[in-house]
Each structure stands twice: as structure tokens, then as C-alpha cells.
Amino acid sequence: MIQFVGALAIVFIAGLLILFFIIRIFKRDFSKGVKTASIVAGILVVVFMVGAEIGLSAKVSNAEPSKSIPAKETKQEKSTISPELLASYGDMPGVMDARTDALTKKEIEQQKKTAKDMMNEKAMAPKLLKDGTKQYTLTANPIIWNLYEQKNVNASGYNGQTSGPLIQVKVGDKVRIVLKNKLNEPTSLRFQGLSVPKQMGGLPDQSVKPGDSKVYEFTVTQDMVGTHDYFSGTDMDEQIDYGLHGALIVDPAKGKEYPDADVEALFDIGSFKVDQKFDENVFTLNGKPSPNSPNFYIKKGQRVVVRLINSSSENYHAMHLHGYTFKLISEDGHHLKKPMPMNVVSLAPEETADIEFIANAPGTWMFHCHILDHTINPDDDVDAMQGLMTNFIVK
Incomplete structure (x- = not known):
């Protein structure tokens, strides 16, 4: 997430620089320069977003398998421990039969x-x-x-x-x-x-x-x-x-x-x-x-x-x-x-x-x-x- 925000900041700064130079090129037609710079900056942002998504997906797919308990293993299974033994652990309320x-x-x-x-x-x-x-x-x-x-x-x-x-x-x-x-x-x-x-x-x-x-x-x-x-x-x-x-x-x-x-x-x-x-x-x-x-x-x-x-x-x-x-x-x-x-x-x-x-x-x-x-x-x-x-x- 931090890498993504940093890259987005770089693209934003680059867009400003491009905007500056394009305006300089089209200094005689300022409105045309602004329009051209906006289009170029938008294309750069879209390219970056697509690339970031592809990179993130690749990172997830190449990551090591999670060491957490698989979902199927988190289900509560019926205890095979006798009530008498559970009571001896102090986990069972009331009197035992x-x-x-x-x-x-x-x-x-x-x-x-x-x-x-x-x-x-x-x-x-x-x-x-x-x-x-x-x-x-x-x-x-x-x-x-x-x-x-x-x-x-x-x-x-x-x-x-x-x-x-x-x-x-x-x-x-x-x-x-x-x-x-x-x-x-x-x-x-x-x-x-x-x-x-x-x-x-x-x-x-x-x-x-x-x-x-x-x-x-x-x-x-x-x-x-x-x-x-x-x-x-x-x-x-x-x-x-x-x-x-x-x-x-x-x-x-x-x-x-x-x-x-x-x-x-x-x-x-x-x-x-x-x-x-x-x-x-x-x-x-x-x-x-x-x-x-x-x-x-x-x-x-x-x-x-x-x-x-x-x-x-x-x-x-x-x-x-x-x-x-x-x-x-x-x-x-x-x-x-x-x-x-x-x-x-x-x-x-x-x-x-x-x-x-x-x-x-x-x-x-x-x-x-x-x-x-x-x-x-x-x-x-x-x-x-x-x-x-x-x-x-x-x-």
C-alpha cells in the first residue's frame, strides 16, 4: 500500500512537469497546451493503475501459502471428550451425573x-x-x-x-x-x-x-x-x-x-x-x-x-x-x-x-x-x- 501511494505521487509530479513543458511549447495557445497536458497526464495515471493492479496480483499469487488454519479446519467438531473429564478441567457448569x-x-x-x-x-x-x-x-x-x-x-x-x-x-x-x-x-x-x-x-x-x-x-x-x-x-x-x-x-x-x-x-x-x-x-x-x-x-x-x-x-x-x-x-x-x-x-x-x-x-x-x-x-x-x-x- 505504501509503495502504491509513493508511485502515485511520482506520477503526479511527472504530470505537473509535463504540463509545464507542454504549456511552454504551446505558449502562444495556452488553452490548447493545458488540454494536451491533461490528456497526457490522464493516460499516464491509467497506465500506472493497470500496471499496479497487475503487479499486486502477481505478488499475491507468488506469495508463500498462509500458515493460518484452513477454513475447513476452523469448524467446531463435536467433542469426543467425556463430560466427566471436561468437568475435571473446570469447564463444565453444574453438578455432574x-x-x-x-x-x-x-x-x-x-x-x-x-x-x-x-x-x-x-x-x-x-x-x-x-x-x-x-x-x-x-x-x-x-x-x-x-x-x-x-x-x-x-x-x-x-x-x-x-x-x-x-x-x-x-x-x-x-x-x-x-x-x-x-x-x-x-x-x-x-x-x-x-x-x-x-x-x-x-x-x-x-x-x-x-x-x-x-x-x-x-x-x-x-x-x-x-x-x-x-x-x-x-x-x-x-x-x-x-x-x-x-x-x-x-x-x-x-x-x-x-x-x-x-x-x-x-x-x-x-x-x-x-x-x-x-x-x-x-x-x-x-x-x-x-x-x-x-x-x-x-x-x-x-x-x-x-x-x-x-x-x-x-x-x-x-x-x-x-x-x-x-x-x-x-x-x-x-x-x-x-x-x-x-x-x-x-x-x-x-x-x-x-x-x-x-x-x-x-x-x-x-x-x-x-x-x-x-x-x-x-x-x-x-x-x-x-x-x-x-x-x-x-x-
Whole structure:
């Protein structure tokens, strides 16, 4: 390109010189001289342009072949690398599938039982220390978790389960939670809605290295009464959606938070990213999507309180109960002065809500998320409406 511009400049200067001499020759007829000089200069420019084009074409044709990848080789070919190997490189999002026969029927039934126990608020038993402190040990470890038929995944959990075990304490308790990290990456604990000391806040720079442990200690105060949760405070988006979350209930110093309730239920909403998707696409109640989520059995006439926790790291949920108008009585552990009647309660990530109703309508009533793509299980061709739903059965 530079050579071409330089040559064009030379031709232009030569044209001016020719113009000068022709005008001198035709000085007696100036207009004729200018016309003749313009014609000659135009011919020179055209000759130069044609010659330059021919020369450029010859240069390209004689150039060495390009060393860049041929076009046919730039097409993306289907990878022959297994998803498991790609995941080991950290290139694949979400949980990886485990073998369909990785769990026995007995192990799957035991997992369903842990979901039912959480719904029934069966809490983890603490170890009582000499000074009266209640000690709970949470071990973060890899687990194989059954979601639905033909779908086992390599997940993470606390004490071998997701959601993690329920921790239930009361005002005045001295609490000591020991986190043991048996994962292959750092992790930590965070307690949502509890005014714990800042060094117990589960910040990323306070993460526990693989093989190490950390002690979290605090005293339960009156402002902590209510429904709360705990979860990983390290690489939160990934680790929470791998299963590292659980529920924590704080009762008053004497009695229960809802002494007038005949029956209570607890549902910790969780999420997974399966099939290497970047978005959450499996939604669970206490670790299980429908049809494996626990059904809630209620006697007609009972006053019912349901505690809800949204442990999805990315999604809102809109929980709806067929056949009833319920009342929202608490949000994030804070009781409302005036309960709010509603049919759908929305929960942001890590938000909690307690609802109440009188079971005066017998029947089987669906309780589900009204964001309807949350009620679909990927790759499940057996069950119709699935995912984030269960049944409240009133008899």
C-alpha cells in the first residue's frame, strides 16, 4: 500500500512537469497546451493503475501459502471428550451425573426419609459440653444424591445430605458449630438473619481449607427468634447449588415460637444445575424434587404453620397452595404485626417466610411454585408435573 501511494505521487509530479513543458511549447495557445497536458497526464495515471493492479496480483499469487488454519479446519467438531473429564478441567457448569446404579434402593429411601424428617422439623441432636454449650458438627463432603428416576448426581452436602441437618436452638443457648471440610476446595459457613460476630460471618477470606476445620461460636439472642438458614459463604453460587445449605430455627427461651400451631412443616427450597446448564433447572423441597418430595399430611381442623426457606442461589420462587387462602405471618424471622392474607408468597434467594392456615377443606391440595418452569424435571419422561411441588393432604 505504501509503495502504491509513493508511485502515485511520482506520477503526479511527472504530470505537473509535463504540463509545464507542454504549456511552454504551446505558449502562444495556452488553452490548447493545458488540454494536451491533461490528456497526457490522464493516460499516464491509467497506465500506472493497470500496471499496479497487475503487479499486486502477481505478488499475491507468488506469495508463500498462509500458515493460518484452513477454513475447513476452523469448524467446531463435536467433542469426543467425556463430560466427566471436561468437568475435571473446570469447564463444565453444574453438578455432574453419577451412574444410575450408584445408589441402592435402600440408600434412596433413606434420602427420602431425611427430606421427610426435615419437613417434620426433626432436628439434629447436639453434643452438650461441660459448660452447657450445645455443639453441632457439620461435615461438608461430596455425596451422590438421587433427584428422580434415573437421575443421580455428584453433589455436596452436610453430614451426607442436602439440605443439611436442621439445627434448632433457643434464646440463651451458647452454640458451637464445628465445620469440617472434606471437600477438595475451600468452604465456610454463613448464618442468614443471625447477628453473629463478624469473624463468624463466613467471609471468603475466612474460608476453611480442605482437610481443616473451623469453630463458629455465638450466643442466641432474642432478636434471632424465627426461621433462618445456613449455607456456604465461599464460591456461593456454585457451592449452594451443589447442595451446601440447611435450615436453622430459633425458638424463644421458653416454649415454641408458634404455641398455637397444631402442626408445623419446614420446606427448604433448593436448586441444582444439571446436564451442564448454566442456569438452575432442578428445584427441590428439602433436597428432593417431585415426585420424591415429601407429602404433608394434616388433620382436618388443625392450625398449620409452614416455614419456607429459599436456598436457591439465583432464582425467586412464588409458592402457591391450591384450595386455601393462607396468611403470611413472618418474614426473615420477623413477625408481622398484621398477618397478610394471600394465595402466592414470593421469596428472594435466602429469604424466609412463615405462613399459616386452618385446614378446613379436606382433600389433596397441590403446593407448588407458580413460576411454572420450576415444576419440570429435565430428562424425566415418566412424571408430568414435577420439580418444585408437593401435596398437602387434609383428612
